[in-house]
Amino acid sequence: MKKWLNVLEQNKRLQAIVIAVYIVVTFISLYLAQKSVVAFLLLLSSLLLLHFTTFSHRVKWVIGIVVLSVLLPLAASQGEAYQSYMEVATLVGIYIAMALGLNIVVGLAGLLDLGFVAFFAIGAYTYGIFATTQANNFMPFGQYPLSGESFWVFLIIGCIVAAIFGILLGIPVLRVKGDYLAIVTLGFGEIIRIIFNNLDKPINITNGAMGLASVQPPKLFGLEFMYPSQFYYVVLVILLLTIFVVRRLEYSKIGRAWKAVRENEIAAQAMGIPLVRTKLMAFAVGASFSGMMGVVFAAKQTFVDPTSFTLLESITILVMVILGGMGSVPGVILGAALVTILNLQVLTELTNWLNQLSLSGVVSIPDALSPAKMQRFIFGVILILFALYRPQGLLPAKNPRFDEKELKSGATNMVDGKEGAKDVYFNG
Template identity: 80%
Template sequence: MNSYLEKVKHNKLAQGVLLALYILVTSLSLYLAQKSVIAFLLLLSSLLLLHFTKLSYATKWVVAGLVLVVLLPLSASQGMAYQSYMEVVTLVGIYVAMALGLNIVVGLAGLLDLGFVAFFAVGAYTYGIFATAQAAEFMPFGTFPLGGESFWIFILLGCFVAALFGILLGIPVLRVKGDYLAIVTLGFGEIIRIVFNNLDRPVNITNGAMGLSSITPPQLFGITFIYPSQFYFIVLAILVIVFLSVRRLEYSKIGRSWKAVRENEIAAQSMGIHLVRTKLTAFAVGASFSGMMGVVFAAKQTFVDPTSFTLLESITILVMVILGGMGSVPGVILGAAIMTILNMQVLTEITNWLNQLSLSGVISIPDALSPAKMQRFIFGAILILFALYRPQGLLPAKNPIFNKELLKKKPKNTEISLPKEGANYVHPNS
């Protein structure tokens, strides 16, 4: 058995065949058993298996696109649970994009941020104010609410406005670090939430604690996006852009500067790295991703209020980054997916199942230990186990190691392709 596994481990063809069979079986299982959460999760886990294969980078993109764009929506679309499945994966995509943004600030630049959800709120309110009649309360011109076609422009506007707020946050925190940096960013997040909660007087801009309701849904070519299955493709498209951007930034000059600042600010500055510009860039880029997803969140929920952007949300996103592995893009994606699926689906399904058993008299559960009350306890216990046995994260970050001899022999303006998980080298694009 061990010899067979060793052969598969080094055989790309065998890995590809086994992965194809796995995807086919899980897709058919979900297609035939629409209410099977296990089949749904097993199909999603094929992306994790794909990450560990030795297939080429381009092949992985093709397979991942086939699973996410074709097989998952098609397999899940044959039953009543279709929209609930799409709701889960849409929220997974939203949190993955925000976790990737926070990973730039925390994982790459080493700047502990406990107020990251503030940028999410900025993006959501940027669209929510103008996509409702609320803008007419303080705008002397224009007709509000704006049409659903403006949603696509507001994705970019939410990105730029959140980046601006990221710079505004970065300016005062440049003089602090460590625990004091965490305190300042925590205060910034709470200030943003309180401002939105009280900005209904003397001029009513955010409608205060009542929030903004009946937000105009997106429209494109006469199609109105109101279902999770439609927002899924919007989130997927934005997520691909975010992922490619993060991967390019990670191994670019600014990405190496972020890592240098994270390791030692004095050494980085002595090597000519501009600390102020580097830190502000990290805050701005990370915030921009969160702002874009805030716009999508507001359009999907059609309602936003300050209670959606609490400190707990910021901590949850930070836990996603730490759980997956700080500085690791695949790890952050895995951490965000696990956290979201646990909260949204797995623990909820377990709670519903135990409640049904209790109501039918199969088991007797005391009120103090009711599944609804114990859900957060179970979630916390799972996080503790992860922290104890995987302190570096589920998929720790890997720094690329290049062969000096190959670099010396390399002609100018050419690239060296190194294997993803060779004995000594890791290719930065893997």
């Protein structure tokens, strides 16, 4: 087995053949067997396979984008399950972007944020209030709902509003010892939910526990993004942008400052890194990703209510980061995809299957044991096992290696040096 893997690693052409065959086979099987969730998942996991190949990064990106934007929708589009597949894929995209945001806070800066979903809620409500008739209740001017074209502006507004809240929360907390942060953010997540739940009086801003219904779907050049199959592309574009930004941030000056703070606060401070400002920055950037995805979520669900933003959601995102690997972008993507699919597909399928078994009288599973209710148990076990035995996650973060000699010779040859640096960026 190991020998074969070695051969495979040496030979790029062989890799190309393997991955091409894999993609073609899974594509055909999904195309023909529409109801097969397994085929859908296998086609998705071709991206993981792609991650392990030794192609250059440009090639990997091109293949990945082709699979996601053409092959996956095409293969899934042949049957009734099309929209539900795309729904899952869209939600996976949203959660990946959120997990990448949390990864900045937890993975890079080492700050445990347990109320991350609060920022998601803030983003969702920011768009939800103005894209329904709700805003008429308290806004002195303007006609609401705003049209779906405002969605694109609200992506930015959601970012900014969430970042402001992140800073407001961070200012008092980040001055004191790190462990308080976890518990304060935990409280903050709960508080935001309570406030949104009760802000229907004296002025009706959030419509309380009833939630906001019929949020305007996004619109671009007169085209409405109503169905998951259309929304999928919106999320895909935003996700690609997010990945790009996160990658660039990680190796920028601020990214290195975050890692330094994570490893040792006092040493980082001694090296001239402003501690509070760096932490606040991590908090704000992480929050802004979450806020942006909140806007997307509100537009996708066309319905916002406080029950979507519980502690369980915050912990779910944390599980994604821990499972994939703190600080590792490919890892977090994998973790988010795994957890979301587990939540949406595997658990519900298992529950249905068990229900059928108990209906036909083969075995009788008590209702309390139904897998759909076991989320907390599963997440708890994942958190404990990974923290104890594999704290670096499934795909551990790699620090770029620099060759001293190469860097020194690169100083005389700037073009090469830049090329090299670029490669390092995308190797992480």
